[in-house]
Amino acid sequence: MAFDRHLKILENLALSSVLGFIALLIAAISFVVDSRIVAEELSVLAPSSAVVVVASHADDPSFDRIYRIQTDAAFSYASVVSLRSSSSTVLVGVWFTSTGELRELRFLGSCSSQLPSTIRNLIAEFPGAETAVGRATDLVRRLANGTSEGGS
Amino acid sequence: MNEGGSGFVPNPILSGLIGICPLIVVSRSLAEGTIYGLGAAMCALALGALAPLVRAFITDRLHAPATLAFSAVLAIAFGFCVRIYSSAIATGLWIYLPLLAVSGLSLSTLRHGSLLDRSAPDGRSRFAVVALESLMFFLTAAFVGGAREIIGLGTLTLPTPGMEPLRLVVVNISPLRIFVSPAGGFIFLGFLVAVYRSTIRAIRRRQL
Numbered sequence: 001m002a003f004d005r006h007l008k009i010l011e012n013l014a015l016s017s018v019l020g021f022i023a024l025l026i027a028a029i030s031f032v033v034d035s036r037i038v039a040e041e042l043s044v045l046a047p048s049s050a051v052v053v054v055a056s057h058a059d060d061p062s063f064d065r066i067y068r069i070q071t072d073a074a075f076s077y078a079s080v081v082s083l084r085s086s087s088s089t090v091l092v093g094v095w096f097t098s099t100g101e102l103r104e105l106r107f108l109g110s111c112s113s114q115l116p117s118t119i120r121n122l123i124a125e126f127p128g129a130e131t132a133v134g135r136a137t138d139l140v141r142r143l144a145n146g147t148s149e150g151g152s
Numbered sequence: 153m154n155e156g157g158s159g160f161v162p163n164p165i166l167s168g169l170i171g172i173c174p175l176i177v178v179s180r181s182l183a184e185g186t187i188y189g190l191g192a193a194m195c196a197l198a199l200g201a202l203a204p205l206v207r208a209f210i211t212d213r214l215h216a217p218a219t220l221a222f223s224a225v226l227a228i229a230f231g232f233c234v235r236i237y238s239s240a241i242a243t244g245l246w247i248y249l250p251l252l253a254v255s256g257l258s259l260s261t262l263r264h265g266s267l268l269d270r271s272a273p274d275g276r277s278r279f280a281v282v283a284l285e286s287l288m289f290f291l292t293a294a295f296v297g298g299a300r301e302i303i304g305l306g307t308l309t310l311p312t313p314g315m316e317p318l319r320l321v322v323v324n325i326s327p328l329r330i331f332v333s334p335a336g337g338f339i340f341l342g343f344l345v346a347v348y349r350s351t352i353r354a355i356r357r358r359q360l
Contacts, residue, residue: 044315
């Protein structure tokens with residue numbers, strides 16, 4: 001009886017160890033995948049000559065990162081935001097000024113929506129778009145304020 | 153529920169229901185339908201191949217949790233591949249990529265793997281049954297996605313890599329946009345089932 005119990009504990013431990021090892025492996029692979037995704041996003045958001053750092057990792061369902069893009073004269077912020085409705089999803093590039101004001105929105109891609117003729121159409125089609133972009137704007141404003149406070 | 157002495161054996165009706173709902177929500181375009189169907193099929197095939205090995209090395213008590221964990225690993229790995237291949241498609245499939253771990257096809261494979269008998273009642277091997285189910289699921293997902301996109305948006309998005317998949321404009325209008333919404337997906341599925349049943353009925357009549 002005691003032997004059976006010990007055997008079961010050993011089995012459980014063996015399975016837990018294997019699953020733990022697999023979890024570590026997945027975590028390691030996710031770093032590689034993330035670096036590929038960052039490279040892809042930066043190729044769209046920033047010119048190749050710019051110096052880019054990840055300003056913030058966002059805990060938001062619509063966007064993952066805010067980038068700080070330093071060009072020769074000034075710096076700005078940018079992010080890739082995904083906008084979802086019940087019938088389609090689109091990727092939008094969002095650019096902000098150094099003070100955190102929304103500067104530009106650009107349609108990047110989608111696989112379940114027609115190309116919107118204008119950003120105004122895009123926002124009209126996705127009722128949550130302004131909310132998602134608004135959340136990104138809020139975060140960038142906080143970053144911009146933090147930067148200016150830190151700098152002063 | 154417990155057909156083979158394992159802890160958890162999914163009911164086929166439960167598997168079907170769980171399989172249909174994400175398929176309908178997610179297959180809004182040819183690209184999404186194809187990639188989702190491919191993911192479900194590949195996860196099921198890998199699970200089907202691994203299930204007998206798992207049974208050989210792991211006790212019955214731990215068979216179901218181990219297979220489910222492996223299914224989750226496969227779904228996550230496939231999700232990584234899709235994110236690298238095309239971020240637009242990965243964004244469209246969203247939460248349904250990790251949910252491939254418990255897709256109807258995976259649960260059906262889990263059910264086959266949990267049974268002690270390696271052959272199905274009709275004599276075919278269980279892996280052959282899984283392979284056929286996977287192929288049919290993949291074809292159905294691609295067809296449903298493509299048909300809904302053409303009817304709903306008048307376009308056909310190919311599962312090409314990159315942020316903006318290649319899009320073919322079939323007609324320059326959106327005839328019935330409701331078909332790309334989940335509600336339209338279920339309407340489309342209803343039509344599909346009606347066509348399937350009437351075809352089967354016609355074939356049976358001819359045989360009589």
